[in-house]
Amino acid sequence: MTTPTKRIAINLCGGYVPGLNTVLTGVVLAANELGWQVVGIRDGFDGLLGPDRYSEGGLFKITLRGVDNLSTGGGAILGNAAGTDPFRVRQVNADNQVQEVDRSGDLIAKINAEKIDAVISVVGPRALSILFKLHRQGLRTVCVPTSVENDVAATHLALGFNSALSFAVDMIERVRQAAQSARKIGVVEVLGEHAGWLALQASIAVCADAVLIPEIPYDLRKVATKFREKIEARRTSGLVVVAEGAVPQDEQQSQTEAVAPKSLKASLSPGATSHRGSHAIEGSGRAAQAVALQLQRLTDQLTYPLVLGPLVRGGPPTAVDRQLGLGYGAAAVRALNENQSGVMVAFQPPELRFVPLAEAINKVRTVPVNSVFVQIARSLGIALGD
Amino acid sequence: MEHSPMTASAPKGIVLNIQHFSTHDGPGMRTTVFLKGCSLRCKWCSNPESIHPKPELAYNLSKCIGKDQCGFCRKECPESAIFNVDSDVKVRINWDLCTNCGKCVAVCPPQALYLFGQEMIVDEVLDEVEQDSSFYRESGGGITLSGGECLLQADFAAGLLAGAHERGINTAIETAFNVPWSHLEKVLPHVDVVLHDHKLTIPERHKKWTGVDNTRILENIKRAYETFPEKTFVARTPLIPGVNDDEEHIRAVLAFIRPYKNVIDCELLPYMRFGESKYGFLGRVYEMRDFNPPTPESLARLRAIIEEAFGRSGQPADVGGTRL
Numbered sequence A: 001m002t003t004p005t006k007r008i009a010i011n012l013c014g015g016y017v018p019g020l021n022t023v024l025t026g027v028v029l030a031a032n033e034l035g036w037q038v039v040g041i042r043d044g045f046d047g048l049l050g051p052d053r054y055s056e057g058g059l060f061k062i063t064l065r066g067v068d069n070l071s072t073g074g075g076a077i078l079g080n081a082a083g084t085d086p087f088r089v090r091q092v093n094a095d096n097q098v099q100e101v102d103r104s105g106d107l108i109a110k111i112n113a114e115k116i117d118a119v120i121s122v123v124g125p126r127a128l129s130i131l132f133k134l135h136r137q138g139l140r141t142v143c144v145p146t147s148v149e150n151d152v153a154a155t156h157l158a159l160g161f162n163s164a165l166s167f168a169v170d171m172i173e174r175v176r177q178a179a180q181s182a183r184k185i186g187v188v189e190v191l192g193e194h195a196g197w198l199a200l201q202a203s204i205a206v207c208a209d210a211v212l213i214p215e216i217p218y219d220l221r222k223v224a225t226k227f228r229e230k231i232e233a234r235r236t237s238g239l240v241v242v243a244e245g246a247v248p249q250d251e252q253q254s255q256t257e258a259v260a261p262k263s264l265k266a267s268l269s270p271g272a273t274s275h276r277g278s279h280a281i282e283g284s285g286r287a288a289q290a291v292a293l294q295l296q297r298l299t300d301q302l303t304y305p306l307v308l309g310p311l312v313r314g315g316p317p318t319a320v321d322r323q324l325g326l327g328y329g330a331a332a333v334r335a336l337n338e339n340q341s342g343v344m345v346a347f348q349p350p351e352l353r354f355v356p357l358a359e360a361i362n363k364v365r366t367v368p369v370n371s372v373f374v375q376i377a378r379s380l381g382i383a384l385g386d
Numbered sequence B: 001m002e003h004s005p006m007t008a009s010a011p012k013g014i015v016l017n018i019q020h021f022s023t024h025d026g027p028g029m030r031t032t033v034f035l036k037g038c039s040l041r042c043k044w045c046s047n048p049e050s051i052h053p054k055p056e057l058a059y060n061l062s063k064c065i066g067k068d069q070c071g072f073c074r075k076e077c078p079e080s081a082i083f084n085v086d087s088d089v090k091v092r093i094n095w096d097l098c099t100n101c102g103k104c105v106a107v108c109p110p111q112a113l114y115l116f117g118q119e120m121i122v123d124e125v126l127d128e129v130e131q132d133s134s135f136y137r138e139s140g141g142g143i144t145l146s147g148g149e150c151l152l153q154a155d156f157a158a159g160l161l162a163g164a165h166e167r168g169i170n171t172a173i174e175t176a177f178n179v180p181w182s183h184l185e186k187v188l189p190h191v192d193v194v195l196h197d198h199k200l201t202i203p204e205r206h207k208k209w210t211g212v213d214n215t216r217i218l219e220n221i222k223r224a225y226e227t228f229p230e231k232t233f234v235a236r237t238p239l240i241p242g243v244n245d246d247e248e249h250i251r252a253v254l255a256f257i258r259p260y261k262n263v264i265d266c267e268l269l270p271y272m273r274f275g276e277s278k279y280g281f282l283g284r285v286y287e288m289r290d291f292n293p294p295t296p297e298s299l300a301r302l303r304a305i306i307e308e309a310f311g312r313s314g315q316p317a318d319v320g321g322t323r324l
Helices: A019-035 A065-070 A106-113 A126-135 A161-182 A197-207 A220-230 A262-269 A286-299 A309-314 A320-338 A372-379 B070-075 B120-129 B133-139 B150-166 B181-190 B203-211 B215-227 B247-257 B276-281 B296-309
Strands: A007-012 A037-041 A061-062 A088-091 A097-099 A118-123 A142-143 A184-188 A210-212 A238-242 A303-307 A344-347 A351-356 B010-024 B030-035 B056-059 B083-084 B091-093 B113-115 B117-120 B143-144 B170-175 B193-198 B234-237 B261-268
Touching: A007 B296, A019 A037, A019 A065, A019 A118, A019 A320, A019 A372, A061 A065, A065 A184, A106 A126, A106 A184, A118 A126, A118 A320, A118 B030, A118 B056, A126 A142, A142 A320, A161 A197, A161 A238, A161 A303, A161 A320, A184 A197, A184 A286, A184 A309, A197 A210, A197 A238, A197 A372, A210 A220, A220 A238, A220 A286, A238 A286, A286 A303, A303 B247, A320 A344, A320 A351, A320 B261, B010 B120, B010 B150, B030 B120, B056 B181, B070 B083, B083 B143, B143 B150, B150 B170, B181 B215, B193 B215, B215 B247, B247 B261, B261 B296
Parallel strands: A007 A037, A007 A118, A118 A142, A142 A344, A184 A238, A184 A303, A210 A238, B030 B143, B143 B170, B170 B193, B193 B234, B234 B261
Antiparallel strands: A037 A061, A088 A097, A344 A351, B010 B030, B010 B117, B056 B113, B083 B091
16 A cells, blocks of 8 residues: 655654664665655754754755765764754744743644655654654654664664674773783773663673673672682783663662762653753763772772763664664655554564554663573673672 | 732732742842743753743652552653653653643652742732741841742732832842843832842853843843942852853953942852752753862952952952842
8 A cells, every 4th residue: 555655854863873874875765666755854853943054954855866875884964963852942032032942833834844744753762752742743753763772662672772882892892901901900881871781781792790780789799709709810800891870789888979969860861861962961980980999999909990981872883783774764664655653663573563652652671680681691600799 | 917909919920939048149138039930041050940931840759759659640640751660660750741730749749749830929929028027127138039030020020029118128139131121120110139140241152151142131231220220239240160250251240330339249159069959850961060169269369359349458248148
């Protein structure tokens, strides 16, 4: 069954993750097969809400030729805007007053005026809620999930996670070498406020000595005991991977000022990201510092904290993310062709499925404490601090 | 108590908080009434809960007793904006879905969920303010309207201040002057002391840090000085290290205010991180985490410049405490 869809738009409403251009390519190639036209909206929805800010307009046609040699190495030609929120657009009114204005109706009118039949939005966890609201107001949309923390619900793999993981593994290997030569315990902090996938899978890949994730509150004394067994004259270094959201079992255990106030940290919802799309917990590195200091006291061994943080967001996509991006882009077009709307493309092996947005929002895909990855880590002797 | 019909019929307003025994919001011991809504977005804002013009939901996660024992809020929320992360029993708020309807607040036993701001009428506010009147008499204090930007609710502010005068209470306002002149015309006749900000001198920098440039603000300040020569004005600079804690800015403020005899002082309000935790409660991000309060040395140096400009000697007044 074909639909009247003829002209679709694509935009990037999440933060930067590797592989964004591959989604664009996937959409254009699949749309071309159906004879559809694709336009790109610059910087999330900014291209439509403030077209005068762009010398060539905020909307531009993307042809087959346009994606022919599109770099999959990195970057996003559309421009992304993690802070895009048409429901709260900050602007200065005629009275010189700064206000947050709901321009969602305006946005949908502009989309209709441009004769755009549907929008494919590449989103992070927060923008999912915004697209859900726009869909409720009548926007035809299909979302493509991205997250370097892999915390988007209903999909096994969000775009960007695999690239972030590969880069993290690469970096942590280097930390291990540095730790060995310096005879210290390296403590590496990676992204993961609520979900510890990045920390857990990276620590397995490098066979770290310990991994601390938000899902399993840790007791550093147990980690220290493990270290005492391992560290001896012939092995004088160690490696700990900690997710930024990892918390001690006993709050009293970490009395250092370096720890971010728990109440503040935890009260930020997963939806609360900054304008730049960087992580809600600004000033990353506090988890690594706290763990390094405490571990040094408990093991009498020198430690040093290191933060990968948002570094993992950059760089080129891995082969997995290239396929995923192209697959997600093509699947989003297929969803529209099947007259689906208000859905997110989800990888549920071995299928690519379409999940209603309502089922994907208000959830965080966390690591189940009995998951196979946790079991693998335990089998490998990696301490989880519990 | 009898009050004039004008006060009784004065409009309703959205009040954030009534703070008793304030010592830094004008002369003497004062009662500060914080009104909701602001027309600037200063990055260092220590009252982020005052910015939104309407009552706004806040959530203190540490007080939540969790979905297992409670969970009423999740059932009550008509927008499905309250949810749980699998690894934690405490609820989370999806701020993008929340409409600040406040239905969850009513069913939250530990008051982890609460609303910043409530609608009040003039006499409600003044009755509470008047309870402190004996302190005003002793200390030369009174009522201070603050915010937010208290002049945004001009009718309500004028009603409060006129009502306070009728009750014999001294009045002051704290304002950034970023409102239409018509608001000032309405309110200033009822004000005894005007405490107003001089945040940054250069218009582009003012825009970057507060959201708008200061052309209109400076016009308003000047016009207010000239239109109300009988009023007392105090210029204030919130001192943000690395942003405006330089001699150049202070000297520019002094050059602006010194020609006017009704501007009796220039105060420095050192940057503090008071508001940081409230950003978290409102689901917002605090962008000034790495800023530290100004050093005592830089404060002393800048205060000496002010003392010199006003031809005063000796120990300067406490920072923030208005000299009258």
